[in-house]
Amino acid sequence: MVCFYYFLVSTLRIESRNTLIGHQVTVELKNDLAITGILSSVDQFLNIKLDDIRVVDDTKYPHMMAVKNCFIRGSVVRYVQLPASAVDTALLQDAARREAQTPTTAAAHTMNR
Amino acid sequence: MTEETHTAPVEPAAVEEPLDLVRLSLDERIYVKLRGDRELRGKLHAYDGHLNMVLSEVEETITVVEINEETYEEVIRTQKKTSEMLFVRGDGVILVSPPVRTG
Amino acid sequence: MQSQERSPTEFLNNVIGRPVLVKLNSGVDYRGILSCLDGYMNIALEQTEEWVNGQLKNKYGDAFIRGNNGIKSIL
Numbered sequence: 001m002v003c004f005y006y007f008l009v010s011t012l013r014i015e016s017r018n019t020l021i022g023h024q025v026t027v028e029l030k031n032d033l034a035i036t037g038i039l040s041s042v043d044q045f046l047n048i049k050l051d052d053i054r055v056v057d058d059t060k061y062p063h064m065m066a067v068k069n070c071f072i073r074g075s076v077v078r079y080v081q082l083p084a085s086a087v088d089t090a091l092l093q094d095a096a097r098r099e100a101q102t103p104t105t106a107a108a109h110t111m112n113r
Numbered sequence: 114m115t116e117e118t119h120t121a122p123v124e125p126a127a128v129e130e131p132l133d134l135v136r137l138s139l140d141e142r143i144y145v146k147l148r149g150d151r152e153l154r155g156k157l158h159a160y161d162g163h164l165n166m167v168l169s170e171v172e173e174t175i176t177v178v179e180i181n182e183e184t185y186e187e188v189i190r191t192q193k194k195t196s197e198m199l200f201v202r203g204d205g206v207i208l209v210s211p212p213v214r215t216g
Numbered sequence: 217m218q219s220q221e222r223s224p225t226e227f228l229n230n231v232i233g234r235p236v237l238v239k240l241n242s243g244v245d246y247r248g249i250l251s252c253l254d255g256y257m258n259i260a261l262e263q264t265e266e267w268v269n270g271q272l273k274n275k276y277g278d279a280f281i282r283g284n285n286g287i288k289s290i291l
Contacts, residue, residue, distance in 0.1 A: 084197035092159040131258040
């Protein structure tokens with residue numbers, strides 16, 4: 001069951017993310033705002049929920065001072081800085097290689113559409 | 114385990130589709146050019162079809178071109194940032210280049 | 217070149233292995249040997265040169281160019 005769920009929705013983005021729930025990350029947005037917080041959830045669009053947030057440059061963005069948690073639409077994210085210790089790079093590489101072989105992605109990349 | 118794709122039988126060239134180029138760069142340091150005059154150099158650990166990527170030991174170079182108000186000369190300023198592990202959203206990616214193999 | 221190709225796909229397949237010029241919307245041009253491309257117009261080039269405003273800015277051995285980044289033309 002869990003396996004099937006993984007097969008359906010687990011592109012590497014979700015797989016890699018789920019292990020990071022509860023860790024502190026820094027999300028840098030396309031408007032240069034960077035927010036540090038505890039990762040609380042991620043969905044398939046890479047929408048992100050953060051708890052206990054802190055804006056990295058809070059003198060530049062003082063209006064964020066009172067905000068304790070937030071929801072970030074995935075499309076506005078530029079980067080997510082992760083704690084290296086929480087990332088299993090071998091697992092990630094396996095996941096990436098596996099995803100590269102799935103017929104769905106392969107089919108989407110053929111020229112004959 | 115060999116790296117064979119399950120697509121139609123083509124000649125055993127390593128690069129059959131553009132994303133193969135990225136796949137072959139797994140576990141290697143790569144260069145990524147992003148929108149907004151940003152460049153990254155880091156070790157590639159994962160990617161997907163959107164070019165979402167996870168890189169480690171990343172050096173980010175941001176290039177800002179400023180015009181000197183008096184001389185109207187272009188001043189190119191670069192800013193460097195590092196991060197130990199970085200997830201990069203694919204929609205900002207323009208170009209990915211594997212490590213230089215020749216010269 | 218303009219011999220008997222009938223569709224854009226066929227044209228592109230005919231260009232594989234040839235030197236091409238890829239122009240992006242940003243004004244940056246890439247010259248290189250076309251290795252392959254896919255349905256998203258992702259492009260793999262060899263011996264790539266990056267040209268900005270008529271100046272050679274960079275060289276890459278291999279380069280992956282993400283499609284949907286405003287590829288205007290492939291010559």
